[in-house]
Amino acid sequence: MRDRLCGLLRTFYARGWVSGTGGGICARLTDRELLLAPSAVPKEQVRPRDFFVVDARDGRVLRRPSDRALRPSECNAVFRAVMARREAGSVVHSHALSAVLAGDLADPDGRLSIAGFEMLKGLRGGSNREVHRVPVLENTSEESELAAGVGRALSLPEFEAAHCVLVRDHGAYIWGRDVTETTRHAEVYHFLFDGVVGRRSLRGVNR
Ligand SMILES: [Zn+2]
Numbered sequence: 001m002r003d004r005l006c007g008l009l010r011t012f013y014a015r016g017w018v019s020g021t022g023g024g025i026c027a028r029l030t031d032r033e034l035l036l037a038p039s040a041v042p043k044e045q046v047r048p049r050d051f052f053v054v055d056a057r058d059g060r061v062l063r064r065p066s067d068r069a070l071r072p073s074e075c076n077a078v079f080r081a082v083m084a085r086r087e088a089g090s091v092v093h094s095h096a097l098s099a100v101l102a103g104d105l106a107d108p109d110g111r112l113s114i115a116g117f118e119m120l121k122g123l124r125g126g127s128n129r130e131v132h133r134v135p136v137l138e139n140t141s142e143e144s145e146l147a148a149g150v151g152r153a154l155s156l157p158e159f160e161a162a163h164c165v166l167v168r169d170h171g172a173y174i175w176g177r178d179v180t181e182t183t184r185h186a187e188v189y190h191f192l193f194d195g196v197v198g199r200r201s202l203r204g205v206n207r
Contacts, residue, residue, distance in 0.1 A: 001027055001035060002048035004179060009037065012092070013044035017190065022095035023171065024075040027179050032056050034079065038070040056083065074143035078173055081147040082165070085154040088175035090182040098193035099172040105196055106136035111158070112166060114192050122188035124181065125161055132192075135159050136166040164189050 005025050012018045012025075023043055026036045036052045037043065052072040053063040059076045073079075079091045106112050112134045120126040135153035140146050150165050150173065163185045164174045174189050176182035 001029065001179075002051050005035065005037065005051070006046055006048055008092075008179070008183060009043040009046050012094070012186070013042075015096070015190070017092075017094040017096045017186070018043040019095065024073040024079075024093040025090070026073070026075065026079045027090040027182075028056065028083075029053060033062060034083075036076060036079070037073050038065065039073045040071065056080065075173075077144040077147035078150055081150040082154065082173060082175050085151060086163075086175060087177055088182075089178040091173055091175040092182055092186050093171060093173050094186065094190070095171040096190055096193065098190055098197060099166060100169060101197045102172075102193035103136050103166045103168040103170070105200060106166070106168065110136045110138075110153075112136050112196070114196055117192055117195050119188050119191045119195070122184060122191075123161075123163055124176070124185070126188075132161060133158055134162050134164050134166055136168060139167050139170045 005027060009018060009025060017023060021040050021042050024037050026034050029035050034054050034056050036054050037046055038050050050065050050070055052061055054061055059080055061072055075093045082088050082091050102112060113131050115131040118128050120128050120132055137149045146167060153159055153165060164172055166172050174186045176185045
């Protein structure tokens, strides 16, 4: 699992989703334990031995890497807020520019509505005939402060079908039942972010 997560971080770096040490990833190791990437290091350079093992319920570090300079990801609390409310085996945190720009398209109630893309079928339960709604939160000064807002948004019925939370000026958290589904959802959502931003700018040009 550690090798797989490192491979994904390199792929996500190449796509511009986790550049500048930003972003993160976690995956369930057991029911009680999560593998968590370290904070503030280039994500494409994370090695299998650099992962923390944290308690899935309270985020306590259970096993730390031998490199004592490493700190657990700032995403710890947000990842657990997602896993507490969704059947998620893995969560990815993206700092992609497309996610930031898509967050700018949120309505005043803090939701992004996406429709009219075949790629919506790539989301579990997704359909190209329905409007897909994603919650968009305001950013906070510390990443851990986002956890309460993520929990509140994911308890709203209108976001039942969402596998993603956007944070304005910051990025996205995307999850799936396991690492394979999380990767697919990450690819689909980044396509959709590009899609909604591209369509909006074309509309501006054609006006
Ligand atoms: Zn972040």
